[in-house]
Amino acid sequence: MKVMIVNEYGENASFESREIENPTLKSGQVLVRISASSINTVDTMIRNMGNDLPFAPATPAILGMDFAGTIEKIGTDVTEFSVGDEVYGCAGGLAELQGTLADYIAADSKLIARKPNNLTMREAAALPLVGITAYEGLIRANIISGQKVLVHGGTGGVGHVAVQLAKHFGANVYATVGGEKQMQVVEDYGAKAINYKTEQVEDYVNKHTNGVGFDIVFDSVGGENMLKSFEAAALNGQVTTTVSLCELDLTTMHFKGLSLHVVFMLIPMLHNFKREQHGEILRNIAKIAEAGALKPLLDEQQFSLDTVQDAYARLESKKAIGKVVVEN
Numbered sequence: 001m002k003v004m005i006v007n008e009y010g011e012n013a014s015f016e017s018r019e020i021e022n023p024t025l026k027s028g029q030v031l032v033r034i035s036a037s038s039i040n041t042v043d044t045m046i047r048n049m050g051n052d053l054p055f056a057p058a059t060p061a062i063l064g065m066d067f068a069g070t071i072e073k074i075g076t077d078v079t080e081f082s083v084g085d086e087v088y089g090c091a092g093g094l095a096e097l098q099g100t101l102a103d104y105i106a107a108d109s110k111l112i113a114r115k116p117n118n119l120t121m122r123e124a125a126a127l128p129l130v131g132i133t134a135y136e137g138l139i140r141a142n143i144i145s146g147q148k149v150l151v152h153g154g155t156g157g158v159g160h161v162a163v164q165l166a167k168h169f170g171a172n173v174y175a176t177v178g179g180e181k182q183m184q185v186v187e188d189y190g191a192k193a194i195n196y197k198t199e200q201v202e203d204y205v206n207k208h209t210n211g212v213g214f215d216i217v218f219d220s221v222g223g224e225n226m227l228k229s230f231e232a233a234a235l236n237g238q239v240t241t242t243v244s245l246c247e248l249d250l251t252t253m254h255f256k257g258l259s260l261h262v263v264f265m266l267i268p269m270l271h272n273f274k275r276e277q278h279g280e281i282l283r284n285i286a287k288i289a290e291a292g293a294l295k296p297l298l299d300e301q302q303f304s305l306d307t308v309q310d311a312y313a314r315l316e317s318k319k320a321i322g323k324v325v326v327e328n
Contacts, residue, residue, distance in 0.1 A: 001103035004308050005060045009050030015101070015308050023098060023106035030081055030109050031073035035121035037100035038066040039315050039324045040129050040157060042266070043093065047312060055094050055270050064100030064326075065093040065269075067107075068115050068124035078109045088115040089282060090128035094269050101308055103328060110275035111268070113282035116289035119296070126296040126323035127161070131285045132278055133242055133265045134162035137218055138169065140261040141238035145170025147215035148208070150232055154193065155182040157323055158220040158242055160297045163191050166218070168293040174208055182321065185297065201231045213237055213256075224248070233258050297322030304328070 050056035089112030093099035153159035154175025173191035183193035213234030222243020303311035
């Protein structure tokens with residue numbers, strides 16, 4: 001099969017096309033012919049910083065985590081899938097798990113689900129990592145109908161899914177973005193867009209919550225932006241973040257009695273810990289998508305395996321609006 005290999009890590013690391021044998025199935029796995037895969041920020045981190053990350057695969061490495069494709073072979077002890085099933089999931093590109101920049105992947109059946117039947121392979125491939133992250137973050141924050149939810153980074157990979165899922169769960173949703181085009185995307189989701197470049201936290205908290213604060217703040221930007229999340233949250237509110245590799249002053253969080261939820265969705269893959277929960281979330285996401293409540297936002301530029309170098313550059317340029325997808 002054709003794969004794209006990184007022989008060494010670093011910001012200038014390049015992908016090389018190579019032919020290798022198809023993967024051999026282990027118990028509990030399925031062989032999937034990959035139609036499309038998407039690139040996430042963590043993929044670019046691995047490519048650029050691999051040797052400094054404990055979960056990076058050994059080189060030469062096949063990167064990529066998300067995929068959508070068709071099952072061609074079933075391993076032993078797999079009963080819930082059949083040959084010909086169209087599936088999607090996040091199942092590779094970490095540690096010893098082969099990545100998705102390839103024709104085939106031997107995927108743990110616990111980490112996948114049947115893809116939404118109303119989405120293309122390209123659209124389905126954009127969802128797994130960001131979808132699981134957004135879903136888990138909102139559920140852990142105990143989202144209920146009628147709450148006011150603020151999403152930082154409303155058109156980002158995780159953010160645009162969190163906006164739509166929060167709407168699906170019945171919340172009144174607000175999202176910060178940085179431009180007119182992004183504001184329109186958020187408004188089209190039925191949420192209220194906030195331009196963080198022109199509005200201060202105090203201003204939009206007063207404007208949209210009468211100074212009370214938001215019940216849930218989903219921070220997909222992270223880092224020092226979490227201080228803005230603490231400021232925007234209501235007393236005893238919930239803050240969810242996906243980027244907390246930093247040192248912060250938690251004084252505001254303490255005096256407001258906030259609960260902080262850190263979502264690191266790679267844990268089940270890395271530690272073989274409750275992997276079946278990812279499959280369950282993906283099944284739930286498929287139902288939500290099929291009900292018309294979730295549509296992945298795809299960047300306008302399209303890429304193939306042969307142009308994966310350009311795809312990584314596109315994501316790193318910060319110019320992409322929506323997910324960057326590579327088609328086989």
